[in-house]
Each structure stands twice: as structure tokens, then as C-alpha cells.
Amino acid sequence: MYECPIGTLWLESSSGAHVFARLQSRSARSMKLDIRIFKDLEELSRAAAELFVEQAAQSAAERNQFLVALNGGSTPNRLFQLLATEYRKNVDWSKVHVFWGDERCVPPEDPGSSYGQARDMLLNHVPIPQANIHRVKGELDPAAASNDYWRVLKEFASPPLNWPRFDLVYLGMGEDGHTASLFPGSPVDVSEPTMPVIAQYQDRPANRVTLTPLVFNSARVIVFMATGEKKAPTFAEVLGDRYNPERYPAQRIRPDPGTLIWLVDEAAAAQLPEES
Numbered sequence: 001m002y003e004c005p006i007g008t009l010w011l012e013s014s015s016g017a018h019v020f021a022r023l024q025s026r027s028a029r030s031m032k033l034d035i036r037i038f039k040d041l042e043e044l045s046r047a048a049a050e051l052f053v054e055q056a057a058q059s060a061a062e063r064n065q066f067l068v069a070l071n072g073g074s075t076p077n078r079l080f081q082l083l084a085t086e087y088r089k090n091v092d093w094s095k096v097h098v099f100w101g102d103e104r105c106v107p108p109e110d111p112g113s114s115y116g117q118a119r120d121m122l123l124n125h126v127p128i129p130q131a132n133i134h135r136v137k138g139e140l141d142p143a144a145a146s147n148d149y150w151r152v153l154k155e156f157a158s159p160p161l162n163w164p165r166f167d168l169v170y171l172g173m174g175e176d177g178h179t180a181s182l183f184p185g186s187p188v189d190v191s192e193p194t195m196p197v198i199a200q201y202q203d204r205p206a207n208r209v210t211l212t213p214l215v216f217n218s219a220r221v222i223v224f225m226a227t228g229e230k231k232a233p234t235f236a237e238v239l240g241d242r243y244n245p246e247r248y249p250a251q252r253i254r255p256d257p258g259t260l261i262w263l264v265d266e267a268a269a270a271q272l273p274e275e276s
């Protein structure tokens with residue numbers, strides 16, 4: 001557990017004492033939910049970097065590799081910088097295998113590429129073997145890129161699963177409740193590990209590939225990062241009583257067995273209900 005300036009909630013079982021326990025009880029049987037509220041993006045990003053260091057060490061010790069999936073968007077930029085600088089020496093990069101939870105279908109040099117973003121801010125600055133970087137081929141069309149990515153994932157399958165059990169997954173959340181490229185209204189009952197997507201969100205590339213909840217929910221640890229007052233109403237809904245995954249795809253993320261950690265700033269947490 002981290003000490004954080006505002007407060008930490010750790011709900012392991014049906015304590016029933018807190019409103020968040022309702023999410024815990026209606027959700028996956030063996031999921032641990034951990035909500036941490038920080039003053040700002042800087043402190044949140046430091047906690048995210050420390051989680052990377054901890055999970056990388058633990059996974060390397062237990063399984064001799066660390067499988068991590070990164071996210072795009074603006075929120076992880078500071079995390080990437082921190083990992084590339086202050087935290088660089090705290091990680092055995094030879095054991096790290098990097099994947100992406102989703103990708104925009106643009107070439108790696110396009111400013112919209114999540115791979116390009118991580119490459120420029122993080123991967124070019126750490127001694128990770130090139131062979132350990134498993135990007136989605138955004139230069140292909142969504143269906144072809146999705147199939148290719150599935151092929152890559154199979155190489156890291158954790159039997160009996162047909163895909164890897166990620167040690168750590170970072171996710172963001174949009175103001176509309178989407179996460180990765182699982183957008184409101186997208187199919188809920190998916191049986192494939194990867195999915196091509198066409199979605200308009202802000203001014204970002206529309207053609208995408210995403211991992212599906214099948215893969216996300218097999219992960220050992222999932223870390224959501226969300227900041228800013230514009231996300232506050234959605235964050236409260238996602239953690240609220242009503243389970244409406246068609247409307248709020250972030251609610252579909254429930255690793256079982258696994259740990260779901262929300263790292264949010266005060267602004268994003270402003271509309272959470274009071275403790276009861």
C-alpha cells in the first residue's frame with residue numbers, strides 16, 4: 001500500500017461499510033478494488049511509476065518476465081517520462097515485454113500513434129530489447145491489425161488461456177466512460193481477444209484495435225489513471241450502483257482474480273459519493 005496525501009481505500013472483501021463495497025460485492029468474485037486519490041497528475045504519475053517498478057520486480061522474480069500493456073492518450077505522458085528518467089535504473093528492462101491495450105490505426109510516425117508516443121517518451125530512453133516491444137501494426141487496416149496482434153498475443157499465451165495473462169495493464173478513461181478502444185455502445189459479449197474498432201472520439205484517429213475484456217480481465221493488476229474535473233461525473237457513475245457497461249465500458253474492467261487500482265486526482269474524484 002502507498003501512503004498518499006489525500007487518502008487510500010482498500011477493499012478486499014464485503015466489508016459493507018463503504019459505498020464502494022457495493023461495487024466490490026456486485027463485481028468479480030476475487031477482484032480487489034483499490035482507489036487512490038492524489039493531489040495532482042504529478043503525484044499520481046509517481047505512484048503509477050512505483051507500481052511499474054514493483055510489479056516488474058515481482059513478475060521477473062516469479063516468472064522471469066514482466067508483461068505490461070500501456071495506454072495512449074495524454075494521461076500516461078508523465079508516467080512515461082518518469083520511467084525514462086528517475087525510475088529507469090529501478091527496472092530490469094531486459095525482462096520487460098511491452099504491449100498496448102489499444103492502438104490507433106495510423107503509421108508509427110503519425111502523432112496519433114500510441115506506440116510512437118511511448119517509443120519517443122519512454123522506450124527510446126531505456127535499455128529494453130527491441131524484440132520485447134510488441135506493437136499493434138497501426139499502419140494496417142483495423143481488421144488486419146487486429147488479426148496480427150492476436151497472432152502476437154498467442155506467442156505469450158498463459159495456458160489454459162489463449163492469450164497472455166498480463167502482469168500489469170495501464171488504462172485511461174474518456175469523459176464518455178470509454179476505456180482502451182471500448183466505446184459506449186460497442187459489443188459487450190465478445191469472444192475474441194482483440195477487436196477492430198471504428199469510433200470518433202475528440203479529434204483522435206477513428207480506426208483502432210483494442211484488446212477486449214476477455215484479455216483485460218485476465219490481468220493480474222490493472223491500473224486506471226484519470227484526472228480532471230471533466231471526468232468526475234463519469235468516474236462517479238463508473239463506480240456507482242448502476243452496472244451499465246454498454247453506457248460506461250470502463251465498468252467492464254474487472255480482473256478476476258486480480259487487482260483493480262484507480263489512480264485519480266482530487267478533481268476527478270470530486271463527485272464520488274460520501275462514505276456511508
Ligand code: 6PG
Pocket residue numbers: 071072073074075076102103114171172173174178179180181204
Ligand atoms: C487512447 C486510449 C483511450 C484513452 C482515453 C483517455 O486514446 O489511446 O484508447 O482509451 O486512454 O481516451 O485519454 P486521456 O488520457 O487523453 O484523457
